[in-house]
Amino acid sequence: xxxxxxxxxxxxxxxRKKAFIISAIMxxxxxxxxxxxxxxxxxxxxxxxxxxxLQIRFAEQVDIGTLRKVLTDGGISDVQIQEVSGTxxxxxxxxxxxxxxxTIQNKVASIFAAQLPGKKFExxxxxxxxxxxxxxxxxxxxxxxxxxxxxxxxxxxxRFTFISGIAATIAxxxxxxxxxxxxxxxxxxxxLLIITALLTVAGYSLQDTxxxxxxxxxxxxxxxxxxxxGKVMNxxxxxxxxxxxxxxxxxxxxxxxxxxxxxxxxxxxxxxxLIGLIVGTxxxxxxxxxxxLMWRKGIK
Amino acid sequence: MIKSLKLRFILVGIFxxxxxxxxxxxxxxxxxxxxxxxxxxxxxxxxxxxGGMHLLxxxxxxxxxxxxxxxKLSALKDGMIRDGVRFLALDMKGNTIAVTxxxxxxxxxxxxxxxxxxDLKAGATKTExxxxxxxxxxxxxxxxxxxxxxxxQALETIRNRIDQFGVSEPVIxxxxxNQILVQLPGIKDPxxxxxxxxxxxxxxxxxxxxxxxxxxTSGSVPDGDELLMMRTKNRETGIATTTPTLLKKQAxxxxxxxxxxxxxxxxxxxRNEPYVSIEFDSEGARIFDKITAENVGKRLAIVLDxxxxxAPVVKERISGGKAxxxxxxxxxxxxxxxxxxxxxxxxxxxxxxxxxxIGPTLGQDSIRQGVRATILGALLVVIFMIIYYRxxxxxxxxxxxxxLLYLLGAFSAxxxxxxxxxxxxxxxxxxMGVDSNVLIFERIREELRLGKTVRxxxxxxxxxxWVAIFDSHITTLITACxxxxxGTGPIKGFAITLxxxxxxxxxxxxxxxxxxxxxxxxxFKPRTLSI
Numbered sequence: 001x002x003x004x005x006x007x008x009x010x011x012x013x014x015x016r017k018k019a020f021i022i023s024a025i026m027x028x029x030x031x032x033x034x035x036x037x038x039x040x041x042x043x044x045x046x047x048x049x050x051x052x053x054l055q056i057r058f059a060e061q062v063d064i065g066t067l068r069k070v071l072t073d074g075g076i077s078d079v080q081i082q083e084v085s086g087t088x089x090x091x092x093x094x095x096x097x098x099x100x101x102x103t104i105q106n107k108v109a110s111i112f113a114a115q116l117p118g119k120k121f122e123x124x125x126x127x128x129x130x131x132x133x134x135x136x137x138x139x140x141x142x143x144x145x146x147x148x149x150x151x152x153x154x155x156x157x158x159r160f161t162f163i164s165g166i167a168a169t170i171a172x173x174x175x176x177x178x179x180x181x182x183x184x185x186x187x188x189x190x191x192l193l194i195i196t197a198l199l200t201v202a203g204y205s206l207q208d209t210x211x212x213x214x215x216x217x218x219x220x221x222x223x224x225x226x227x228x229x230g231k232v233m234n235x236x237x238x239x240x241x242x243x244x245x246x247x248x249x250x251x252x253x254x255x256x257x258x259x260x261x262x263x264x265x266x267x268x269x270x271x272x273x274l275i276g277l278i279v280g281t282x283x284x285x286x287x288x289x290x291x292x293l294m295w296r297k298g299i300k
Numbered sequence: 301m302i303k304s305l306k307l308r309f310i311l312v313g314i315f316x317x318x319x320x321x322x323x324x325x326x327x328x329x330x331x332x333x334x335x336x337x338x339x340x341x342x343x344x345x346x347x348x349x350x351g352g353m354h355l356l357x358x359x360x361x362x363x364x365x366x367x368x369x370x371x372k373l374s375a376l377k378d379g380m381i382r383d384g385v386r387f388l389a390l391d392m393k394g395n396t397i398a399v400t401x402x403x404x405x406x407x408x409x410x411x412x413x414x415x416x417x418x419d420l421k422a423g424a425t426k427t428e429x430x431x432x433x434x435x436x437x438x439x440x441x442x443x444x445x446x447x448x449x450x451x452x453q454a455l456e457t458i459r460n461r462i463d464q465f466g467v468s469e470p471v472i473x474x475x476x477x478n479q480i481l482v483q484l485p486g487i488k489d490p491x492x493x494x495x496x497x498x499x500x501x502x503x504x505x506x507x508x509x510x511x512x513x514x515x516x517t518s519g520s521v522p523d524g525d526e527l528l529m530m531r532t533k534n535r536e537t538g539i540a541t542t543t544p545t546l547l548k549k550q551a552x553x554x555x556x557x558x559x560x561x562x563x564x565x566x567x568x569x570x571r572n573e574p575y576v577s578i579e580f581d582s583e584g585a586r587i588f589d590k591i592t593a594e595n596v597g598k599r600l601a602i603v604l605d606x607x608x609x610x611a612p613v614v615k616e617r618i619s620g621g622k623a624x625x626x627x628x629x630x631x632x633x634x635x636x637x638x639x640x641x642x643x644x645x646x647x648x649x650x651x652x653x654x655x656x657x658i659g660p661t662l663g664q665d666s667i668r669q670g671v672r673a674t675i676l677g678a679l680l681v682v683i684f685m686i687i688y689y690r691x692x693x694x695x696x697x698x699x700x701x702x703x704l705l706y707l708l709g710a711f712s713a714x715x716x717x718x719x720x721x722x723x724x725x726x727x728x729x730x731x732m733g734v735d736s737n738v739l740i741f742e743r744i745r746e747e748l749r750l751g752k753t754v755r756x757x758x759x760x761x762x763x764x765x766w767v768a769i770f771d772s773h774i775t776t777l778i779t780a781c782x783x784x785x786x787g788t789g790p791i792k793g794f795a796i797t798l799x800x801x802x803x804x805x806x807x808x809x810x811x812x813x814x815x816x817x818x819x820x821x822x823x824f825k826p827r828t829l830s831i
Binding site: 134148 | 354455476657660662664670672673674676677685720725738776782790
């Protein structure tokens with residue numbers, strides 16, 4: 001039997017006060033980032049902001065990858081490029097819009113002229129485009145998230161206790177906010193793919209929390225005397241620790257492959273998942289269970 | 301849980317065969333006779349992975365302004381009649397509404413407009429003897445916001461139609477002043493999609509002018525009437541013929557008050573052909589009741605986008621707000637008509653400015669890299685599982701492979717659209733599948749450490765891990781269901797993957813690895829476990 005961990009006995013619960021401080025900081029940054037997203041001050045992609053859509057025709061075949069690289073180097077990093085099938089036309093969508101000083105059309109044209117010498121092209125059109133995710137869609141998404149949260153609370157309430165449901169939801173939001181905060185601080189662009197990554201993080205975090213709760217429930221059921229809840233929690237977390245580590249390693253292996261070999265489109269996505277994995281594991285140990293414990297102590 | 305090992309393997313096998321059959325077209329399209337019996341749909345790839353149809357639609361703003369002014373005019377007319385403002389003339393010149401009244405009525409008219417039509421501004425006035433002509437125009441600001449609203453409404457309507465048509469993950473954005481950019485992945489019948497999106501879908505009920513019916517062919521249209529074409533289609537031959545029909549210009553009821561439209565078939569009156577039955581809200585039902593009560597014996601025409609579809613004689617008063625539209629439709633036509641009626645009319649006709657095919661947003665280069673990285677990631681996980689859990693790890697990998705096949709089969713069968721977010725959903729699912737196996741194996745190890753026999757350890761490990769697996773999967777399933785019902789676009793795509801994934805995961809957790817373990821235990825009765 002290959003074992004990374006022999007039975008451990010770490011006092012996770014005792015660490016909770018320090019953990020709460022760390023978590024509070026992460027949540028505050030996350031909430032700040034969230035507010036910035038809502039009022040549109042964060043680095044949002046063209047899906048949310050709208051921008052300019054250019055149609056450009058090249059005289060000879062050009063590779064999308066080359067175009068993306070050239071534009072990124074030229075200072076237009078948030079581009080979506082689509083090729084018109086069977087032609088040498090491209091649609092280039094960016095969230096930048098024409099300013100008094102310079103039109104996007106001229107800016108892109110000058111980048112191409114400088115970086116792709118010898119390739120002839122003409123700009124067929126330049127149009128303002130609205131956001132693909134409008135107000136209605138945003139509101140629907142927020143409603144969906146709220147209802148999903150309610151569903152989780154009710155189910156966990158039914159299977160465990162009400163307070164476990166609340167704690168699991170808080171832990172989940174904690175993780176999503178933490179990832180959001182990291183993205184905000186690093187000024188990484190939030191696009192639809194990253195939103196999906198956030199949902200994935202939420203799913204992963206819930207899974208982790210439920211596994212820990214399950215073990216606590218089981219151990220509490222086997223309690224003969226009224227043991228200290230904190231001790232039971234500690235024992236339970238230690239017991240599932242090997243599973244946490246093994247699952248963590250296999251996920252990191254998969255994400256690592258995506259990060260290092262998946263190209264730039266997948267880089268941010270897998271980066272978000274990686275942070276989510278780390279924070280999610282942390283929160284299932286240091287946030288969810290201690291919250292339940294604190295509540296229990298509070299009502300005693 | 302099913303005890304019989306044979307039965308479990310049969311179940312696993314049946315689903316496996318079904319999945320492979322559905323997956324097959326992705327590798328090799330069935331040929332000849334097989335085509336009739338086997339599914340031939342490949343997994344649809346989304347805009348980001350494959351590209352699709354790119355449509356640029358332009359709203360006819362002039363026509364829309366005319367419609368708006370038209371509506372304002374009739375509202376003003378109703379208001380004046382109600383308030384007793386006697387008008388001598390009421391006319392429309394472009395976007396201006398010209399009203400002529402006796403001078404003494406000026407006060408009353410201005411009161412009415414000031415109170416109920418604050419968006420109308422009095423422009424040029426002209427006094428001639430004791431008559432007064434006023435030109436009312438809409439303010440610039442008002443016009444701008446109306447135009448803006450119209451584009452937004454058109455956008456929402458088109459989004460609704462596309463959603464109901466069943467295309468997932470389209471791109472629908474406003475472009476420029478009055479254009480709407482639509483991108484649709486994996487459209488098989490572009491013309492049908494185009495018809496569906498581009499149709500104005502203005503439904504109106506109008507009376508047939510039977511007194512002047514004879515003048516329909518002569519071309520001279522009486523005042524207050526209009527000449528529209530009535531379309532009749534022979535269902536056997538599919539040939540549509542049109543006959544000019546004179547109608548009263550005023551629409552008695554429009555599609556705005558519709559609450560539902562659906563395809564129905566049958567009934568002797570309908571010669572067993574598909575038709576669209578529509579339902580009005582209470583306001584619409586009241587109006588419809590009134591119209592039919594007042595016009596028994598007359599012909600009421602059902603007009604869609606200025607084409608008369610049918611003009612049945614009103615036999616009796618119809619309460620309840622239900623009506624049906626017939627017209628020799630094929631099933632497909634009836635379905636599409638129901639969709640556009642449900643989704644609502646466009647505020648103005650649209651013109652297709654651009655209709656081209658575009659490549660994937662991600663670009664071939666990124667997709668190739670992504671696929672390579674995914675395979676690499678999966679391989680790393682497989683190697684790790686086998687090193688750490690040895691033969692049990694191999695069993696886990698077999699179960700996970702089964703999982704993946706089921707997922708792809710379900711994807712093909714449900715004709716779901718695969719996008720990058722969808723793939724993220726698959727990755728999460730497989731991740732949870734790995735986790736389930738880790739949970740089980742760690743539990744089995746714990747049981748073994750307690751000194752239990754192999755058989756007892758495996759049974760105990762599975763049954764104890766099952767609770768945690770079940771709870772975590774159901775929580776995720778609940779979340780995914782809510783996201784699917786209320787989410788849109790990529791969130792929906794992600795959610796559907798998760799839903800399918802969670803169900804399949806639960807299935808393979810019980811029937812996949814457990815069945816293999818049980819088989820090995822029965823067959824070889826090992827004294828130690830390679831875990």
